[in-house]
Amino acid sequence: MLQLYPGSEEDGLLSRRSHNTLAYSRTQAPPAVQCAWCEHRFDSNDHRLTGRVWCARCGVATTTPWPNDEQLSAAYADWYRPKSGRFSGLGDKVLRRTRSALAGRLDPILPPGPVLDVGAGDGTLVEAFVRQGREAVGLERYASGPHIRSAEVEEVDGTWSAVIFWHSLEHLRQPARALSYAAALLSPGGVLVVAVPNATSLQARVFGDRWLALDLPRHLVHLSPPALLSKIEALGLRIERVSYLRGGQVVFGWVHGFVGKLPGHPDLYDAIRRSEARQASQSPALRLYAFAAAVAALPLALAATAVEVAARSGGTIYVEARREPAPERVPA
Numbered sequence: 464m465l466q467l468y469p470g471s472e473e474d475g476l477l478s479r480r481s482h483n484t485l486a487y488s489r490t491q492a493p494p495a496v497q498c499a500w501c502e503h504r505f506d507s508n509d510h511r512l513t514g515r516v517w518c519a520r521c522g523v524a525t526t527t528p529w530p531n532d533e534q535l536s537a538a539y540a541d542w543y544r545p546k547s548g549r550f551s552g553l554g555d556k557v558l559r560r561t562r563s564a565l566a567g568r569l570d571p572i573l574p575p576g577p578v579l580d581v582g583a584g585d586g587t588l589v590e591a592f593v594r595q596g597r598e599a600v601g602l603e604r605y606a607s608g609p610h611i612r613s614a615e616v617e618e619v620d621g622t623w624s625a626v627i628f629w630h631s632l633e634h635l636r637q638p639a640r641a642l643s644y645a646a647a648l649l650s651p652g653g654v655l656v657v658a659v660p661n662a663t664s665l666q667a668r669v670f671g672d673r674w675l676a677l678d679l680p681r682h683l684v685h686l687s688p689p690a691l692l693s694k695i696e697a698l699g700l701r702i703e704r705v706s707y708l709r710g711g712q713v714v715f716g717w718v719h720g721f722v723g724k725l726p727g728h729p730d731l732y733d734a735i736r737r738s739e740a741r742q743a744s745q746s747p748a749l750r751l752y753a754f755a756a757a758v759a760a761l762p763l764a765l766a767a768t769a770v771e772v773a774a775r776s777g778g779t780i781y782v783e784a785r786r787e788p789a790p791e792r793v794p795a
């Protein structure tokens with residue numbers, strides 16, 4: 464069943480999410496002509512799937528058609544991240560708890576200095592660092608707040624103890640360039656932290672076009688661990704930690720995928736969102752169906768997670784990489 468590349472489902476088998484988001488393509492957006500990661504111009508050697516092209520040179524997929532700014536803005540419309548929060552029930556609270564845990568984990572391993580969170584969302588991680596007593600700034604195009612700036616990483620200067628891309632690198636038009644720029648912002652001993660979906664994970668291969676983290680067209684690149692890790696090493700950073708679980712969404716990716724395989728293809732991700740944060744309206748019965756299916760699928764999802772994490776093929780890649788501290792000067 465495993466393929467070299469995540470599978471493709473053609474002929475109208477796409478999920479509703481993909482239908483909605485791919486609808487942009489049929490009108491205006493041109494096909495992607497080059498790899499968004501390594502800038503190789505696509506030719507007949509590159510592998511074309513629905514909504515993305517796999518680069519034969521670097522093994523990273525680029526979203527195609529390539530959305531223009533207007534189409535991307537539409538894809539991040541108010542429903543995507545409403546001010547009232549994204550998730551119903553305990554969802555937003557759980558999210559805040561896990562972000563605080565990440566800040567708590569990183570704070571002791573960083574040198575003194577401020578933290579830059581690229582793609583900060585509603586600023587939950589930034590606020591968690593501030594609560595730890597550390598200065599922190601978040602970059603986010605579509606949000607505002609006391610510690611949030613509407614800017615790209617390339618517009619930032621100064622030196623930072625950490626630059627964090629928590630599920631944001633895949634949203635950028637020039638992600639490799641952004642990483643290079645971020646590495647140059649690190650103080651000696653500073654840490655680059657990246658979490659992205661793993662497009663060559665077991666769950667990506669099993670669920671193909673229905674995989675949760677494909678998220679077209681918002682995800683513009685679909686990274687593999689070798690491509691990401693070799694780029695970070697090429698920037699002169701020392702990789703200290705790689706996890707195929709810590710990037711989050713791994714168990715949920717499986718549960719969502721199993722639920723989506725049922726008749727009617729219920730969308731669990733939409734079902735757990737607040738009504739104003741859903742891509743499409745869902746009847747209470749459909750939500751109940753999705754939740755019941757999720758509970759039933761959980762044991763299988765946990766088993767699948769254990770298998771893919773053990774195989775270092777988990778649904779996300781999490782990396783911590785450090786800029787070597789300047790050598791200590793030996794007194795003459």
Ligand SMILES: [Zn+2]
Pocket residue numbers: 498499500501502503518519520521522523
């Ligand atoms: Zn490439």
